[in-house]
Amino acid sequence: MFQVRVKADFAAAHFLRDYHGKCENLHGHNYKVYAHVQGKNLDEGGMLLDFTELKKALKAVCDKIDHTNLNDIAFFEQNPSAERIAMYIYEGIIELIPGLKKTDGESAYLYAIDVFETDNNRARYLPD
């Protein structure tokens, strides 16, 4: 089995609704994001998939929320938690590269998204 991980980042404002603590105030983070792809076979060039293609998709999705207030985006009505941001980025990449959706387990698929709010706090989304 092989896995490939690429990185992107974005900066955004957010606050958490119905939360008691510092995060209920509007603030922001320099978010770091990792996209992980997993698969069984390498292509003829010895690659699971091209780092560059995956990075391009990840960056395109992050660019959509870069320098925004996440609370203004419909997807985050529940809350722009790191967990929900990871789901948002997962769905954004799948929209750009539908072939990365997990199907039979034979072809390479997007198996995890990591969102770091800070270097110390990470949320990960793993689609079923």
Add this chain to the structure above:
Amino acid sequence: MFQVRVKADFAAAHFLRDYHGKCENLHGHNYKVYAHVQGKNLDEGGMLLDFTELKKALKAVCDKIDHTNLNDIAFFEQNPSAERIAMYIYEGIIELIPGLKKTDGESAYLYAIDVFETDNNRARYLPD
């Protein structure tokens, strides 16, 4: 599936009994520790669990061994190896938040503890 990871650190002295090499001498490390929680569902606020609560528990456990000689602590009679320290921290967090013990797999649980002796050497404990 969602995962959340938080960090703490502590500094302690230790040496390894019955070991031939540099680690048999009393020395110390700035240990870095990560606690990982995993679960299927987000709460109404879009969170697997509150980063802050998990960090508080992790910090409380690390504080108990911060600036100590680990060899003086009963739990480490076998040896204060990074693997054993990870077990110690796991058990300490479960004592503080019993709900994080793995049960039916439906609710969020503490699924791994990482202990870095140095940036290059990591041990991980994953309870069964």
Add this chain to the structure above:
Amino acid sequence: MFQVRVKADFAAAHFLRDYHGKCENLHGHNYKVYAHVQGKNLDEGGMLLDFTELKKALKAVCDKIDHTNLNDIAFFEQNPSAERIAMYIYEGIIELIPGLKKTDGESAYLYAIDVFETDNNRARYLPD
């Protein structure tokens, strides 16, 4: 379950054959490599295995390709992709410590190799 992870690095030149993009030009990286071992039981000293032994083997394998042009090495005829480099290092460690090959799942085994081409791009090989 326990895991241990150690690190090494090496610097090498490479280029990708049959690739359209910057990587088709001869260039190089400071590669970072992590070897992960997993197992169920600790030894009498409280260790899954000795960090030092694993690091020694990982370093010996990395030294073989340090300051080389990876494209000149027979193993990389297909391409010196990060995925293939991870396989190369896996096989090199198993040659040095055959006991780390996965067998019945009871004894500790080498379960993953990470190769970072840059801090942002990682490939991982997990033997079946």
